[in-house]
Amino acid sequence: MKEHLPEYITYWNEVGLGRFIRVFWFFVIFEFTRYVVIDYIILAIYWFTSKSREKKWTEAQGQLFLENPFISIIIPGKNEGKHLFKLTKSLAEQTYKNFELIIVDDGSDDDTPMIGRNLEKQGLIDLFLRNEQRGGKASAANLALQFSSGKYIVHLDADCSFDRDAIENVLIPFYMDERIGAVGGNVKVRNSENSLAETLQAIEYLKTVSVGRIVTSYLNIYKIISGAFGAFKADAINDVKGWDIGPGLDGDITVKFRKSGHKIYFSPKAICLTSAPRNFKILAKQRLRWDKSIIRFRVRKHNDVFLPHANFKWNTFFALFENIFYNVILNFTWWIYMIDLIVNFSSSLKFIILMNLTLYIVFGYVQMLSIYLFSERRKEEMRLWKFVWMMPFYTGTFLRLVRTYAYFKEYFFKSSYDDPWNPHKSSRQAKIYKL
Amino acid sequence: MLKALNKQLNSFKHEDFTYLKIGTWNLTFEKSLPEYDGIILSSTNDSEIEKTILAIRTHENPTIYLAPIYFLSKTANGLIIHTEGVFNEHKSNEITRSINEKVARITGGQNTAHKSLEIKLMNYLYTRDGKLTPQKNRLILSGYSYPFVDCYYKGEDFEKYKLFKQCIKNEWLTDALEDRVQLCVQCYDSYMIYKETCPKCQSINIQAHDIVHHFPCAHIAPIKQFKKEDEDEMTCPKCDKLLRHIGIDYDKPSVVFSCKNCDNNFQHAEVISECHTCSHQNKLEDLVEVDIKAYKISMNGIMKVEHGTTVINEENSVSDRMKIFEQLVMQEQSRTFIAANSSFVVEIDIQSKLFKILNASFLNQFWKDINDITKNYVSNPIYSCRKEETIYLLMIDKEELAVSNLIEKLRYNLSILLEDNLGSDVTLVIKSQNVNES
Numbered sequence: 001m002k003e004h005l006p007e008y009i010t011y012w013n014e015v016g017l018g019r020f021i022r023v024f025w026f027f028v029i030f031e032f033t034r035y036v037v038i039d040y041i042i043l044a045i046y047w048f049t050s051k052s053r054e055k056k057w058t059e060a061q062g063q064l065f066l067e068n069p070f071i072s073i074i075i076p077g078k079n080e081g082k083h084l085f086k087l088t089k090s091l092a093e094q095t096y097k098n099f100e101l102i103i104v105d106d107g108s109d110d111d112t113p114m115i116g117r118n119l120e121k122q123g124l125i126d127l128f129l130r131n132e133q134r135g136g137k138a139s140a141a142n143l144a145l146q147f148s149s150g151k152y153i154v155h156l157d158a159d160c161s162f163d164r165d166a167i168e169n170v171l172i173p174f175y176m177d178e179r180i181g182a183v184g185g186n187v188k189v190r191n192s193e194n195s196l197a198e199t200l201q202a203i204e205y206l207k208t209v210s211v212g213r214i215v216t217s218y219l220n221i222y223k224i225i226s227g228a229f230g231a232f233k234a235d236a237i238n239d240v241k242g243w244d245i246g247p248g249l250d251g252d253i254t255v256k257f258r259k260s261g262h263k264i265y266f267s268p269k270a271i272c273l274t275s276a277p278r279n280f281k282i283l284a285k286q287r288l289r290w291d292k293s294i295i296r297f298r299v300r301k302h303n304d305v306f307l308p309h310a311n312f313k314w315n316t317f318f319a320l321f322e323n324i325f326y327n328v329i330l331n332f333t334w335w336i337y338m339i340d341l342i343v344n345f346s347s348s349l350k351f352i353i354l355m356n357l358t359l360y361i362v363f364g365y366v367q368m369l370s371i372y373l374f375s376e377r378r379k380e381e382m383r384l385w386k387f388v389w390m391m392p393f394y395t396g397t398f399l400r401l402v403r404t405y406a407y408f409k410e411y412f413f414k415s416s417y418d419d420p421w422n423p424h425k426s427s428r429q430a431k432i433y434k435l
Numbered sequence: 436m437l438k439a440l441n442k443q444l445n446s447f448k449h450e451d452f453t454y455l456k457i458g459t460w461n462l463t464f465e466k467s468l469p470e471y472d473g474i475i476l477s478s479t480n481d482s483e484i485e486k487t488i489l490a491i492r493t494h495e496n497p498t499i500y501l502a503p504i505y506f507l508s509k510t511a512n513g514l515i516i517h518t519e520g521v522f523n524e525h526k527s528n529e530i531t532r533s534i535n536e537k538v539a540r541i542t543g544g545q546n547t548a549h550k551s552l553e554i555k556l557m558n559y560l561y562t563r564d565g566k567l568t569p570q571k572n573r574l575i576l577s578g579y580s581y582p583f584v585d586c587y588y589k590g591e592d593f594e595k596y597k598l599f600k601q602c603i604k605n606e607w608l609t610d611a612l613e614d615r616v617q618l619c620v621q622c623y624d625s626y627m628i629y630k631e632t633c634p635k636c637q638s639i640n641i642q643a644h645d646i647v648h649h650f651p652c653a654h655i656a657p658i659k660q661f662k663k664e665d666e667d668e669m670t671c672p673k674c675d676k677l678l679r680h681i682g683i684d685y686d687k688p689s690v691v692f693s694c695k696n697c698d699n700n701f702q703h704a705e706v707i708s709e710c711h712t713c714s715h716q717n718k719l720e721d722l723v724e725v726d727i728k729a730y731k732i733s734m735n736g737i738m739k740v741e742h743g744t745t746v747i748n749e750e751n752s753v754s755d756r757m758k759i760f761e762q763l764v765m766q767e768q769s770r771t772f773i774a775a776n777s778s779f780v781v782e783i784d785i786q787s788k789l790f791k792i793l794n795a796s797f798l799n800q801f802w803k804d805i806n807d808i809t810k811n812y813v814s815n816p817i818y819s820c821r822k823e824e825t826i827y828l829l830m831i832d833k834e835e836l837a838v839s840n841l842i843e844k845l846r847y848n849l850s851i852l853l854e855d856n857l858g859s860d861v862t863l864v865i866k867s868q869n870v871n872e873s
Contacts, residue, residue, distance in 0.1 A: 107688070117703065129702055131648070131655075131688035138653035143646065146656050147691070147700045241673040245653045429651040429684055433676075 011351045023345060023352055026337040027359055030330055036366055042215045043370055060175035064168070068098050071171065072150030072234070076104040076140030080158035081112030088124040090161040096168040099154070100126040102144045107134030136422040137227075138243040145242050153237055156272075157228040161190065163271040170231045170270035181236040181262025182254065183270070184222065185229030186210055188377075190273035192384065197283050199387050200394045201276040206371045206381065210268060214374065217266035221319035224251040225264065229272035236262050245430045247421050248293020255302045258316040268374065284402050291327075291406030292416040298324050299411075301435065331403050360392035447475060449524060452531050454505070460487040465499065473503040473531045475522055481512055488514050492586040495548040500555060501538045501562050503531045516570050516582045537562040541740060552587055552598060554739075557607055559583045560732040561740040567730040569613055577792075578616055578625035579727045593623065593791040599730060603795060607736035610728040617722035619710035623792075626711040627722075631692075631704035637716065638696035641704060646689045649678060657691065725792045756820040763818050763829055767870045778870045779838045781828040783809070783845070785853065787861040790824065801856065808852060812844055830867075838867050 012020070021028050046053075073091065084103065091101060103125050105112050116128040129143055145153060152171060156162075163169075166185065173183045187209050192202030209226070216222040225232075227250035240256040243249045254264055277283040298320050305316045345352055368388050375381055409415040417431040447454045452472040457464060459478060468474070474491065476484050484506075494500045505522035506515060515521075519530050541558055549555050560567055569579035581595060588595045602608040616625045630639050644657035647669070654673035661669040661678060669678040669685075678685045693700050708717040732740075767778035785805070790798065802821065809819070809828060818829045830838060842865050853861045 127700060129689065129691065131646070133648075133686055133688040135648045135650075135655065135686075135688055136653060139648050139655045142653055143648075143655045241652075241654065243653060245651070425682070425686075426650040426653065433651045433674075435651060 008351055008354060011348070012355065023341070023348075024356065024359065026330075026334060027356070027363075030326075030333075032363065034326065036363065039211070039215050039367070039370060042218050043211070043374065046214060046218055047373075056176050057172060060172045061168070063175040064096075064172055067175075069151040069171075070149065071096075071099045071152040071154060071167075071231075072102060072144075072148030073099050073154045073156060073167070074102045074104070074141060074144035074148060075156050075158050076106060076137055076144055077158045078106045078134060078137075078140075079108045079110045079112055080105075081108065081110055081115035083158040084112075084115055084119055084125070086161065087156075087158055088119060091167075092124075093164050094162065094167045095165045096171065099167065100148070100150060102127045102129070102148055103158075104140040104144045105130040106137065106140035107131050134423050136245060136426045138245045138249045139426070141249075142242040145237065148234065151234055152231050153234050154231045155227060155229075157274065160187075160228050160272050160274045162229070162273070166229070166270045166272055170229065170267050173265040173267050174231070174233065177263060177265070179263040180265045181233050181260075182225050182257045182264050183231045184213065184217075184225035184254075184264070184266045185231070185270040185272045186213075186266070186268045187226045187228045187272050187274050189276045191275070195278050196387075196390075197280050198276050198278060199384065200390060201283065202381075203368070203371075203384050203388060203391060204395065205276075206375070206384070207367055211367070211370050211374055213266040214268055216319070216322075217264070219318075220263070220315045221322050222264050222266050223254055223258070223319040223323050225254045225257075226250055226272075228274045229270065232257075233262075236260070245422060245426055245435060246293070247289045247416060247419055248297050251293060252297045252301070255297065255305070255316070255320065258313070258319060259302070259305065259311065261311075261313070269376070271376070280398065284398075287399060287402045288406045288409075289416070289419055289421055291403045292410040292419070294323065294327055295407055295410040296414075296416050299328065327403070328407060331400060331407065334400065335404070357392060360396060361389045364388045364391045446471070450528050452528050454522075454531075456507070457487050459483050460490050465494070465496075468502065469496065469498040471502075472535055473505060473519075473527075475505050475507050476518070477507045484510075484512055485514055488517050489586050489589075492517055492583060495550060497541055497547070497549055497555075497558060498538060500549075501534065501541075501558060503527075503534045513572055513574065513580070516580065517586055534562045552584075553602055553605070553607070556584060556598065556602065557732065557736050557740050560608075560730075561737060565732040565737075567608075569727050569729060573626065576622070576624050577618065577725060577727065579614070593788065596725075596791045599728070600791075600795060600798075602730070602736070605735070605739075607733055607739055608730045609733050610730050612726055613729045614727040616725050616727055617708070617719075618725055618792075619708075619713060619715055620717055620721045620723055621715040622710060622713040623723065624710050624712040627708040627717070628711055630707050630709060632707050633692070633694035633697060633699050634701055634703070634705040635699040636694060636697040637705070637707065638694055640695040641692045642695065643690050643692050645687045646691055647678070647685055648688050649673070649676070649685045651676060651684065655688075657693075658687075723789075723792065726794045757822055757827075760818055760820045760827055760829065764870055767829070767831065776832045776834055779830045779833060779835075779867045780870060781830060781838070781842065781845075781865065781867045783826040783828070783849070784864040784866075785824050785826075785849075785861065786864075787853075787857050789857050789860065804852065805849065808848055809845060812841060812848070835869070842867055 015023070075087070088101065091099075101124075103116055105116055105128065108130075113130050116125065116130065119125045120128040127147055129147065131140065131143065141155060152174065154167060154170065170183050170185050173180050187205060189198060189202035189205050192198050213222055230250065236257065237253075240253065240260050243253050244256075246252070257264055277286050302320065305313075305320050341349065341352060365385075365388055368385060371381070372378060414431065417427045419427070422430075445456055447456050453470075454473045454475045455464070455468060455471040456475045456477045460483065468491075476487060478484055478487070488504065491502060491504060492500050504518040505520065505527055506512070506518060507522060509521055519527065519534075541561065549558065556567075567581055567584070569581055571578060572580040575585070577593070584595050584598065599608065599610070603610055617627065618625050619627065631641060632639050633641050644659065646655060647658050647661050648655040649661075649671040652671060652674040654671055656672070658669070660672050663670075670676070671678060676684075681687070689702065691700055691702055692704050706719055708719060708722060709715070710717065764778075764780060783805075793801075805826065806819070806821075809826065820827050830841075846863065846865050849863055849865075853863060
């Protein structure tokens with residue numbers, strides 16, 4: 001290895017900037033520009049405007065507590081009974097107290113009904129509803145919505161826990177700008193030290209959720225309110241008639257909100273900790289489902305956002321375009337880039353691969369720096385630094401392969417309709433009506 | 436026959452039997468009653484009938500309290516259960532003969548007075564068919580009355596269970612579960628009205644709605660949102676599609692109640708049991724459960740009646756233990772103690788109305804638990820015995836202070852146990868006595 005180092009350095013000294021950009025055009029044009037240049041510019045603006053934003057935030061916080069609106073926290077799920085008691089404890093600790101808790105058991109086949117009824121009897125849950133037949137997450141969420149009476153609807157996943165001020169912080173943005181119809185919470189990975197898969201997901205979540213969504217929210221192209229933690233104006237969610245059948249129903253409802261003219265906001269201070277898949281096999285299954293939903297909802301169902309019509313909105317156009325471009329188009333472009341390298345630079349591949357790796361590792365640490373600057377858990381997240389060098393293999397290879405496979409399956413075979421995540425009876429009907 | 440009966444005012448002879456016809460009860464009947472084979476109630480006045488039946492059945496003379504009693508005519512009077520029914524010229528003489536033969540076997544021609552109700556009950560069952568079957572009776576709190584026995588327990592509905600328990604303990608009776616009734620926790624009445632109520636405000640003004648789930652668009656809501664008034668068709672309010680086929684494009688996965696009083700929504704209505712007598716709203720888990728049993732005289736019971744003794748005499752073993760206990764106490768009284776020590780008799784007396792209605796196995800377990808607890812706290816060698824609801828402990832060679840401490844400890848722990856098992860309706864008295872001061 002050591003003997004090749006001078007040869008490697010000499011090679012790249014002689015190449016020059018023009019050839020360097022020719023070789024790494026994919027990285028330079030798309031990834032470096034988007035995830036380093038644009039991100040850092042936006043984060044710098046975000047940093048410089050923080051004082052005025054803080055002032056606005058404090059005023060909104062005052063208004064929230066002055067009005068003290070009654071809100072509904074809804075949690076749909078199947079076989080989530082084991083999480084319910086912890087969840088009620090986590091919510092009981094919240095600084096914002098004026099809420100009702102509605103849990104919908106979507107046909108669980110474990111002890112969930114017994115646990116739920118018991119907690120309802122003890123007054124820890126305000127309303128526990130059970131559907132004897134499973135209908136899917138969307139219908140469970142819609143059932144909770146039917147019986148909710150709050151001004152705002154907060155949708156949570158049962159296996160999450162929350163910072164004490166999380167509910168407060170997800171509500172405050174509604175008082176900063178009345179055009180805001182929905183607010184997304186900041187979802188982070190809990191117990192990231194349990195396995196390598198969870199550690200890498202923790203870094204990924206910090207990049208794409210915690211920092212990525214500050215940027216997209218600032219650019220007003222924020223396009224997904226996580227199902228794990230999101231808040232909606234009740235009248236707005238009723239206007240869009242609740243959730244449609246999933247998978248990917250959280251992204252779908254965000255687009256529906258955008259299309260109906262509501263602003264979407266990301267609240268980085270509303271921290272929620274979730275359990276990530278503990279191994280790569282489970283993770284691949286989860287990501288296959290998520291990635292298929294991009295084709296199903298963004299490319300097919302909501303492709304009208306790209307067409308000129310009375311309700312056309314540029315920010316919705318860009319939000320979905322950015323999503324489709326960076327996830328779908330660039331995913332396939334990357335394979336073209338690979339072919340380009342193999343065909344045109346086959347003799348230098350040994351230097352290119354090594355440089356590529358070097359670039360992405362440095363790129364990873366530069367991104368990690370932005371995470372570090374914006375994180376409120378710097379000390380806890382310090383241990384993640386030593387795993388950042390693995391991210392090119394995780395995002396650049398593992399997730400890319402999963403994504404490619406998912407897009408292929410969904411685009412050509414509409415396989416999301418066969419996903420057991422939804423009951424067959426619902427998926428079959430959704431397929432018939434192209435929903 | 437009936438004409439002949441009407442002609443004679445007080446006596447009626449049919450075949451070989453002479454019956455005394457009673458309209459209004461008076462004490463002069465007591466003397467003449469043993470001379471008759473049976474009694475016929477001719478009054479139609481319910482209170483007169485009741486007075487007569489109770490006077491006869493609660494009498495101490497076996498030839499009187501065991502006498503066959505008949506109603507002259509068909510009646511709806513509930514007290515008929517304490518008699519042989521309506522007089523029937525074909526069957527009644529046979530019944531009278533059978534009863535009187537058995538009565539003669541019991542008394543042996545002697546004119547003895549019976550005071551113990553246990554003995555009287557055994558004699559009654561022996562002279563009848565040997566069975567004591569509970570009869571449904573809405574006027575009784577538990578909803579059931581027992582022939583003969585209820586003549587003694589008017590107004591004290593649960594006392595009789597103590598009698599049955601004692602007879603079972605003596606092995607004179609066997610029992611079989613006939614029914615299990617749930618009683619109001621406040622007045623012990625069994626006449627309950629069950630209602631589905633709102634768990635929040637207890638209002639009965641609640642309504643159940645089917646929940647409809649439309650598969651294609653995942654809309655789910657109460658059926659009223661899908662159905663317009665006076666229309667059979669169901670249309671989805673979210674996607675305007677017609678709902679066609681349950682199980683294919685929609686289903687009804689659950690039912691939700693809504694309360695019209697407080698707007699509460701819930702899936703499980705709370706069932707309340709309202710007592711018809713005192714209107715107390717009982718929660719189902721609070722209702723007092725009582726086993727209603729049918730009893731039958733056992734071989735031991737028959738031996739007791741016929742020979743005055745039984746094969747297995749549990750009562751003796753209890754009294755034997757008491758005798759031993761008393762002897763030990765006497766020994767302790769004659770002992771000389773060093774220092775300030777002495778021996779003490781500790782009496783633990785537990786009283787509860789529930790003892791009368793709880794079943795035997797529960798009570799056995801209960802007394803066993805009490806015994807175990809006392810053993811846990813008394814480490815010195817002791818002798819103990821129980822008589823009815825009182826446990827006696829003999830504590831040997833103890834300081835008075837140590838005994839007082841022990842009693843406090845016992846009182847505290849037993850109170851918790853008793854309250855957990857029997858509720859607040861329990862009285863616990865623990866006292867000690869120095870054997871040398873008694």
